[in-house]
Amino acid sequence: MxxxxxxxxxxxxxxxxxxxxxxxxxxxxxxxxxxxxxxxxxxxxxxxxxxxxxxxxxxxxxxxxxxxxxxDNALPFLDTLLIMSNNELKFRVYRKSTNKDDVVHYSQHSNKIKRGVIIGFFLRALTISVWNT
The missing domain is CATH 3.30.70 (Alpha-Beta Plaits)
Incomplete structure (x- = not known):
């Protein structure tokens, strides 16, 4: 499947x-x-x-x-790169080398879907930045 x-x-x-x-x-x-x-x-x-x-x-x-x-001192997990540096764990956004930055085709989805994608990206960035402080 x-x-x-x-x-x-x-x-x-x-x-x-x-x-x-x-x-x-x-x-x-x-x-x-x-x-x-x-x-x-x-x-x-x-x-x-x-x-x-x-x-x-x-x-x-x-x-x-x-x-x-x-x-290694860096490990990709989901969309996050975990980095161990000076006994401190840091986080960065991680993208695979095959990532094309395609999310949704703009004209083929409702505004609700488009807003959901933007909110999802915002929440992901917020979560990673909070982990990294």
Whole structure:
């Protein structure tokens, strides 16, 4: 099912909830911070944990889910770039290299949709700027 389908996010969320309650809960230590939005997951932990082993164990659970490992000081998560600098976490707006900045075709949508897009961008910018203060 394509992610453009209205029920895709709901199904992905349910799928991940079952994995979190089952096999993932047996693999991920309680000391790990696990943040998820639908199918995007951010795992934060101390370096003394064997991250490569954790990644391999998580990837072995379900062949359709592939965890990647980022050990840099900058990590993209959703539309935010998390940056660790001088033991301080900073946030920036993140856009993938494939981003075309296309939101909605102006003439094909109602004013309600257009206002919603603008309000959404404003709230996203406000949230990221509040996190970064």
């Amino acid at each position: 394509a992610m453009g389908c209205p029920v895709s996010a709901v199904l992905a969320n349910l799928f991940m909830e079952f994995r979190e309650a089952g096999p993932f809960s047996n693999i991920v230590p309680r000391t790990v911070t696990w943040l998820r939005y639908v199918d995007d997951i951010l795992i934060a932990t101390f370096r003394r944990l064997n991250l490569q082993q954790l990644q391999n164990q998580l990837n072995d659970v379900e062949p359709t889910i592939k965890f990647t490992l980022e050990e």
